[in-house]
Amino acid sequence: DDGQTLAKTEEMINGLIKKRPHLSRFERLSKNRSAACLTVPDQTPMERFNKRHLSVTQLCEQSWCEIKVIYGFLQPHVKRREMKKSAxxxxxxxxxxxxxxxxxxxxxxxxxxxxxxxxxxxxxxxxxxxxxxxxxxxxxxxxxxxxxxxxxxxxxxxxxxxxxxxxxxxxxxxxxxxxxxxxxxxxxxxxxxxxxxxxxxxxxxxxxxxxxxxxxxxxxxxxxxxxxxxxxxxxxxxxxxxxxxxxxxxxxxxxxxxxxxxxxxxxxxxxxxxxxxxxxxxxxxxxxxxxxxxxxxxxFWRGQREPQGVDVENIEEAWKCSMCPYEESCDWRTSKLQEVIVDGNKKTRFD
Ligand code: SF4
Known part of the structure; x- marks a missing residue:
């Protein structure tokens, strides 16, 4: 039921915001639209992360979620901890x-x-x-x-x-x-x-x-x-x-x-x-x-397009976030969930 899903999503977002009280909901939304904070103008990801070449495994990680790849560079200690814990x-x-x-x-x-x-x-x-x-x-x-x-x-x-x-x-x-x-x-x-x-x-x-x-x-x-x-x-x-x-x-x-x-x-x-x-x-x-x-x-690596994260509205994809060490602080996920709420509210109004 749409109403229940929306209520659950809103509850989840409020929980996330409570964990990062220094950012208001408005700041979070405007700052993170299209994961803009994860990209740097005039620098391609190749340049920004100092890559002369790529590994095949890096590309496979990218096929999972590009935002996660960026977080891996920005917060390498989280990635190392995840690898230690994982298989x-x-x-x-x-x-x-x-x-x-x-x-x-x-x-x-x-x-x-x-x-x-x-x-x-x-x-x-x-x-x-x-x-x-x-x-x-x-x-x-x-x-x-x-x-x-x-x-x-x-x-x-x-x-x-x-x-x-x-x-x-x-x-x-x-x-x-x-x-x-x-x-x-x-x-x-x-x-x-x-x-x-x-x-x-x-x-x-x-x-x-x-x-x-x-x-x-x-x-x-x-x-x-x-x-x-x-x-x-x-x-x-x-x-x-x-x-x-x-x-x-x-x-x-x-x-x-x-x-x-x-x-x-x-x-x-x-x-x-x-x-x-x-x-x-x-x-x-x-x-x-x-x-x-x-x-x-x-x-993506050449900076010809924006990085793409998980499609949180797609049930076949959304579960990936629950396995991700950046789930709680992920700006992409939060802003996409917000969009779901806004769209859902609009839909409910017009219905
Ligand atoms: Fe990607 Fe989801 Fe992890 Fe964000 S929480 S980095 S969208 S897998």
Missing amino acids: VITGSSIHLARELEANPDAVTFVVQTREDREALKLMKLTQMVSGLKAGQLVREFPVFGVLEGVFFLGVVDELYHNESGELVLKELKTRSHNSLPHPAQSKGHFLQVGLYKLLFDSMVQGSMTRLNLLQYLKLQPHQAFGSELQIYAQKLGLPAVTFGELVDHFLNVLNFCNLQAVNKLTLEYIHQRSGSLVGSIEVEFNEAQLRAELRGYLA
């Missing part, structure tokens, strides 16, 4: 266990420079490309490259060839409930595996250049490896002692590996507590649709 930690240990299973001889180094850290990743990646080519299953495979003019980074959970010779990209997700996710949650997962495929395919199809890698990541080609890493590179038989030489070698390996594009995208859901399989989903890939979606998300 992320359990999920990470399940991922790590799987990675060690595939690579029991994992090595660790104390790295001195950013170039050393990235070099170690490239060395591992070079080995993984050869492993994949030789028919092995590889885990935690880094992917990167330029999509729609922005440099992206990501890490694929699993890549392997199935019995039919198809290359399968699998993403592992942990679930606190023993059921497959709600469509609003799987939307981000579909986006994630689709973007991984675009990045992987462009890497093996030779789109990656030396300039892309060095420029976007702001790395120095003449930086020599630290002593431990030099010994490791020799052990692997890599013809490189500087970061630039390693990039050249890696691009050579990539360009001549003849790896095929990914044929299948799979999401595997694991129950957190029991570790048992909840279910798998095969994801359809539509490049034109995915790129259009990606351009829509990038328009």
Whole structure:
């Protein structure tokens, strides 16, 4: 019943306002219309949050709620607290266990420079490309490259060839409930595996250049490896002692590996507590649709449109706010709920 819903919404807003008494209802509404306080004139979110590149997971978070992404930058301590409490930690240990299973001889180094850290990743990646080519299953495979003019980074959970010779990209997700996710949650997962495929395919199809890698990541080609890493590179038989030489070698390996594009995208859901399989989903890939979606998300980062939060009037979406650590202080949500009341009152008057 409309009247009851309105009364409940009004009660909820009054509760929120009581928790922030320093702002009156009028100030809150005028200050927060269209989440204007979350954007800065003349600065795109890329500039404001000092982003040279984006991660695939960042885009998936964005598909959940753009206002939450902004709050994550403005109040990072809340985000850290949420991650500690949430399933992320359990999920990470399940991922790590799987990675060690595939690579029991994992090595660790104390790295001195950013170039050393990235070099170690490239060395591992070079080995993984050869492993994949030789028919092995590889885990935690880094992917990167330029999509729609922005440099992206990501890490694929699993890549392997199935019995039919198809290359399968699998993403592992942990679930606190023993059921497959709600469509609003799987939307981000579909986006994630689709973007991984675009990045992987462009890497093996030779789109990656030396300039892309060095420029976007702001790395120095003449930086020599630290002593431990030099010994490791020799052990692997890599013809490189500087970061630039390693990039050249890696691009050579990539360009001549003849790896095929990914044929299948799979999401595997694991129950957190029991570790048992909840279910798998095969994801359809539509490049034109995915790129259009990606351009829509990038328009936010480029400051070409206002950030969009959850549609609080839509029952399929509104529940997201109840899981959000910014729920009580979220200006977007409060102003949208206010609009619902105002519209509802108008509607009641005209009815
Ligand atoms: Fe987004 Fe809702 Fe969280 Fe606000 S409360 S940041 S609208 S999820």
